Amino acid sequence: MSNPKYNINTRIVKVFHEDGNQASIPPIYQSTTFKADSIDSLSTNNYDYTRSGNPTRTTLQSHLASIINCKHTWVVNSGMACLDVILSAFLKPNDELIAGEDLYGGSDRLLHFFERKSNIKINHYDTTNLELMKSKITKDTKLILLESPTNPLINVVNVKEITSYAHKINPNCIVVFDNTMMTPLLMNPLELGVDIHYESATKYLNGHHDIMAGVLACNNDEIAKKLFFVINSTGSGLAPFDSWLLIRGLKTLSIRLEREQENCMKLANYLEKLNFKVRYTGLKSHPQYNLHFSQCKGPGAVLSFETGNIKLSELIIKNCKLFSTTVSFGSVSSLISLPLKMSHASIDPKVLKERNFPQDLIRLCVGIEDINDLINDLDNAIRLAKRELNAKL
Ligand SMILES: Cc1ncc(COP(=O)(O)O)c(C=O)c1O
Ligand SMILES: N[C@@H](CCSC[C@H](N)C(=O)O)C(=O)O
Numbered sequence: 001m002s003n004p005k006y007n008i009n010t011r012i013v014k015v016f017h018e019d020g021n022q023a024s025i026p027p028i029y030q031s032t033t034f035k036a037d038s039i040d041s042l043s044t045n046n047y048d049y050t051r052s053g054n055p056t057r058t059t060l061q062s063h064l065a066s067i068i069n070c071k072h073t074w075v076v077n078s079g080m081a082c083l084d085v086i087l088s089a090f091l092k093p094n095d096e097l098i099a100g101e102d103l104y105g106g107s108d109r110l111l112h113f114f115e116r117k118s119n120i121k122i123n124h125y126d127t128t129n130l131e132l133m134k135s136k137i138t139k140d141t142k143l144i145l146l147e148s149p150t151n152p153l154i155n156v157v158n159v160k161e162i163t164s165y166a167h168k169i170n171p172n173c174i175v176v177f178d179n180t181m182m183t184p185l186l187m188n189p190l191e192l193g194v195d196i197h198y199e200s201a202t203k204y205l206n207g208h209h210d211i212m213a214g215v216l217a218c219n220n221d222e223i224a225k226k227l228f229f230v231i232n233s234t235g236s237g238l239a240p241f242d243s244w245l246l247i248r249g250l251k252t253l254s255i256r257l258e259r260e261q262e263n264c265m266k267l268a269n270y271l272e273k274l275n276f277k278v279r280y281t282g283l284k285s286h287p288q289y290n291l292h293f294s295q296c297k298g299p300g301a302v303l304s305f306e307t308g309n310i311k312l313s314e315l316i317i318k319n320c321k322l323f324s325t326t327v328s329f330g331s332v333s334s335l336i337s338l339p340l341k342m343s344h345a346s347i348d349p350k351v352l353k354e355r356n357f358p359q360d361l362i363r364l365c366v367g368i369e370d371i372n373d374l375i376n377d378l379d380n381a382i383r384l385a386k387r388e389l390n391a392k393l
Contacts, residue, residue, distance in 0.1 A: 068190070098122075180330075185257055261299060267366060281300065
C-alpha cells in the first residue's frame with residue numbers, strides 16, 4: 001500500500017524513483033531488453049523484456065498506486081485496453097455481465113464484440129435505478145461494469161450500494177468501475193468497494209491530448225495477477241516514452257482540474273440562464289446532485305446540454321472558434337462535440353434510439369482558458385447559430 005503520509009496534492013507531484021545517478025526526473029528506459037545476471041536469473045531488478053516490465057513503467061505504476069492509494073496498478077496503452085484486459089482475464093463463454101445503458105460508445109462496442117466472439121451474455125440496465133439493479137443482479141452475475149457520471153448523459157450511479165449488494169448476492173462478482181470522468185482526485189471507487197478501478201489516462205491524467213494510456217487499479221493480489229497475465233501475454237503495457245510523458249502530465253492534474261471545474265461551473269450557469277437543459281453534477285438542478293457529492297469531491301469538467309433542435313446544435317458547434325470540434329476530454333484546451341455523431345457513433349443508431357439518446361445533445365469538455373473568452377466564444381456561436389437557423393426557415 002502506498003505511503004499516505006503526504007496529502008494527495010503533494011503525492012501527485014512527488015515521484016519516488018531510483019536510477020543510480022540521482023536524476024531528479026525519472027529517466028526513460030528506452031530499452032526492450034535487460035541483461036541477465038546469469039542464465040538462471042533475470043537482471044538485478046527482475047527485468048528481462050519490456051513487454052513484461054520496464055523501469056519507467058514501474059515508476060509510473062508505483063506513482064499511480066500512491067495517488068490512488070491502492071495496492072496494485074498496471075498501465076496499458078489505452079482506456080479501451082483496460083477494459084479488454086479485464087474482459088479477457090475474467091470472462092468465459094456463457095458468463096453474464098451487467099452494464100449501463102448509457103456507457104461510453106467504445107466500451108459498448110467492445111462489450112458487444114465479446115458477446116459475439118466469446119458468447120458472453122450482456123444485459124444493459126439503467127444503472128441509476130438502484131431497485132432495478134437489485135432486481136437484476138443474481139448469483140450468476142459474473143461482472144458489473146459501472147460508469148459515473150456517465151459519458152455524455154452525466155447520470156450518477158450509486159456505486160457503494162450496487163457494489164455491496166452485488167458482493168452479497170455473489171461474493172465472486174467482479175465490480176468494475178470506469179473512473180475516466182472523475183479521476184482519482186475526485187473519486188476513489190476502490191474505497192467504495194469496487195474490485196477494479198480503471199480509467200482512460202488519455203484524458204485528465206495526462207491532460208494534454210498527446211498520448212493514449214489506461215490505468216488499472218485494485219487491492220486484491222489474485223485480481224492483480226490475472227490482469228498482469230493478460231497484459232504480459234498480449235503486450236498491452238504502456239511504452240517507456242508514453243509512461244514518462246504520463247508521469248510528467250500527472251504532476252499538474254490537481255491545478256488543471258481546479259481551473260477546469262471552475263470554468264465548467266461558470267459555463268453551466270451561463271447555459272442554464274439561457275434555458276437550455278444542462279446536465280452537470282455541479283448544478284443543484286442535477287437530479288442526483290446529493291448522491292454525486294456523497295461519493296465525489298467535485299463535479300468534474302464535462303457538461304452536456306440539449307438545445308431542442310439538432311440543426312441548432314450542429315450550427316452552434318460549427319460556429320465555435322475557441323472550442324475545438326473534437327472527441328475526447330480532459331485536455332487543457334476546451335472541446336465541443338455532438339456525441340450522437342462523434343464519440344457515441346459506434347453504438348447502433350437503433351440502440352441509441354431505444355435508449356432515448358438525445359440527438360441534439362452537445363458535450364462541452366472544459367479546459368483552462370480564460371473563462372471570459374470561453375463564454376464569449378459560446379455566446380457568439382449561439383447567436384450566429386440562431387440567426388442561421390432562422391434564415392433557413
Ligand atoms: C468514459 C470513457 N472510458 C473509456 C474510454 C476509452 O479510453 P481511450 O480512448 O483511452 O481508449 C473513453 C474514451 O475514449 C471514455 O470516455
Ligand atoms: N473514433 C473513436 C471515437 C473516440 S471517442 C473518445 C472519447 N472517449 C470521447 O468520449 O470523446 C472510436 O471509434 O473509438
